[in-house]
Amino acid sequence: MTALEASDSVAVADDGVRRRDFINIAAVSFAGAGLVATVIPLVNQMNPSADVLALASIEVDVSAIQSGQAIKTMWRKQPVFIRNLTPQEIEAANAVDAATLRDPQTLAERTKPGKENWLITMGVCTHLGCVPLGAGEGENRGEYGGYFCPCHGSSYDTAARIRKGPAPTNLLVPEYNFASDTVVTIG
Amino acid sequence: MSFSWARHYEPSHPFMKWMDEKLPMPRLVYNAVGAGYPTPRNLNYFWNFGSLAGIALVMQIVTGIILAMHYAANAGIAFDSVEHIMRDVNSGWMIRYAHANGASFFFIAIYIHIGRGLYFGSYKAPREMIWLLGVVIYLLAMATAFMGYVLPWGQMSFWGAQVITGLFAAIPVVGEPIQQWLLGGFAPDNAALNRFFSLHYLLPFVIMGVIILHIWALHIPGSNNPTGVDVKGPQDTVPFHPYYTAKDGWTLGLFLIAFSIMVFFLPNALGHADNYIPANPLSTPAHIVPEWYFWPWYAILRAFTFDFFFIPAKLLGVVAMFGAILVWFFLPWLDTSPVRSGHYRPKMRIAFFILLVATAVLFYCGGAPAEEPFVMMSQIAGAYYFAYFLIILPVLSRLERPLPLPNSITESVTGKPLEQAS
Numbered sequence: 190m191t192a193l194e195a196s197d198s199v200a201v202a203d204d205g206v207r208r209r210d211f212i213n214i215a216a217v218s219f220a221g222a223g224l225v226a227t228v229i230p231l232v233n234q235m236n237p238s239a240d241v242l243a244l245a246s247i248e249v250d251v252s253a254i255q256s257g258q259a260i261k262t263m264w265r266k267q268p269v270f271i272r273n274l275t276p277q278e279i280e281a282a283n284a285v286d287a288a289t290l291r292d293p294q295t296l297a298e299r300t301k302p303g304k305e306n307w308l309i310t311m312g313v314c315t316h317l318g319c320v321p322l323g324a325g326e327g328e329n330r331g332e333y334g335g336y337f338c339p340c341h342g343s344s345y346d347t348a349a350r351i352r353k354g355p356a357p358t359n360l361l362v363p364e365y366n367f368a369s370d371t372v373v374t375i376g
Numbered sequence: 377m378s379f380s381w382a383r384h385y386e387p388s389h390p391f392m393k394w395m396d397e398k399l400p401m402p403r404l405v406y407n408a409v410g411a412g413y414p415t416p417r418n419l420n421y422f423w424n425f426g427s428l429a430g431i432a433l434v435m436q437i438v439t440g441i442i443l444a445m446h447y448a449a450n451a452g453i454a455f456d457s458v459e460h461i462m463r464d465v466n467s468g469w470m471i472r473y474a475h476a477n478g479a480s481f482f483f484i485a486i487y488i489h490i491g492r493g494l495y496f497g498s499y500k501a502p503r504e505m506i507w508l509l510g511v512v513i514y515l516l517a518m519a520t521a522f523m524g525y526v527l528p529w530g531q532m533s534f535w536g537a538q539v540i541t542g543l544f545a546a547i548p549v550v551g552e553p554i555q556q557w558l559l560g561g562f563a564p565d566n567a568a569l570n571r572f573f574s575l576h577y578l579l580p581f582v583i584m585g586v587i588i589l590h591i592w593a594l595h596i597p598g599s600n601n602p603t604g605v606d607v608k609g610p611q612d613t614v615p616f617h618p619y620y621t622a623k624d625g626w627t628l629g630l631f632l633i634a635f636s637i638m639v640f641f642l643p644n645a646l647g648h649a650d651n652y653i654p655a656n657p658l659s660t661p662a663h664i665v666p667e668w669y670f671w672p673w674y675a676i677l678r679a680f681t682f683d684f685f686f687i688p689a690k691l692l693g694v695v696a697m698f699g700a701i702l703v704w705f706f707l708p709w710l711d712t713s714p715v716r717s718g719h720y721r722p723k724m725r726i727a728f729f730i731l732l733v734a735t736a737v738l739f740y741c742g743g744a745p746a747e748e749p750f751v752m753m754s755q756i757a758g759a760y761y762f763a764y765f766l767i768i769l770p771v772l773s774r775l776e777r778p779l780p781l782p783n784s785i786t787e788s789v790t791g792k793p794l795e796q797a798s
Contacts, residue, residue: 232557235571241561261658266563268658312658316690317542318563319535319660340539340664341678342746355681357688 246376268312414613416601429485449573454529483669497716534655604716671742
């Protein structure tokens, strides 16, 4: 038995743990923590950068949008639909029992009080992110008269609620408020 | 190296002897794809597609490096830089068409190569690791092809990026942060384009590395063969060079003829006209489809139009689409039949040909609009696809009575029982 082996066997306690194990575990843990600390910025750099996140809210003048018309605008590089609902469309949306829907919401919950005719939603299908049709003149609005996503056939009603097709939720309502009667601030 | 009778590398030229002592690279090549690799004598043409896929990858790397010299990965000018390649760069149109069609030819070769493995049981012991590495190569190739298709920044590029990264948003809770992390924004934009370019440049070299592992793993048991019977002696093999280098060279010629016909006469036949429209975040093309080589998986994604219990349809579709490929990782343990080749498995053979039909149906539906009857056809074909791997193969492995196997490769070739090894 060499001197080294002898000293090793002396260091082994009754439970088989050597004193040197502590040094091994500590060293590997320390290296592991350092590795994690290094990897975090390398992964995090892929998240949206400051200029992408610096999303000044936008102001939209909606005075020119006639009843029944809709416009598309851009917010955070994504389309937003602003739609002036007709009384018939409001009636159609309210005629549905919200509890029966896939994503139960009433029109009132998706609009601002006193402004129920202004339906403001993201123009991003909640399925896989296509822009649904229906905001432009003469586009297919689908069988529920709201929006229709041509990619995978999701149909939204006049409150932009999902009614048919693969999309799981209603078109998202972004944060917004009416700065005045005719100007909307989104974001 | 696998067989004791493999020829030994014996350099005669003094320089090669010197080289063999310092860096035995020629020896490595000799043993890997030269006369030092004994290969079953009965390989049919389905065994030619591995080398074709490898050559297609090399062509992609060469044309891709050239394109990167002229392409600008910036959302403002990417589309214009591709048009610059097409119109202004000397021979740029040819190099770009070769790259775009080269991707298709890579996938043609790899699909036949995978189908060969499925039919002849090349995934079974002792070749599981070759198969697993092959699945990894295929997944990497899918990622590479997808990101490459985004680079021209046309309408299909943009919306393809939107839809494919949207797949990750289906994951509960962490889905949307993951999508934003992948894109570096809320929608595909400059950040996404830049990182896709960076990774599109990187991944083919990663694929090359995994291919080296794939071939390394292959050389331990040696190649499978159409009978699935193990090599029993020197009479069952021929040296890889010159026998299979010559055969691979002949099919390479055919492959390049077909490739040239596409590049020079039908360069856009496999593409989409919409991708010649610059990316527009405000307008989705009426009919978004991926490239043809993804159609079967895309059909499975779209086959889920209904929620199942509490799982939303969107998540189901995504899980099924990834599951359709991930199930391949379990294949060596799902199919427990000791007989490798479909030639000697009468029932598996029928099930396999139905699988080919189901995949063809999925392929067709994946390229068709998301409406009936295509959705229902995808559901039926998709159900069979999963049943083949998860039910039919495990059950058949137990119930099926295989046909008698030949005693050796030589017997199957000559039709005569093996005499004493000559």
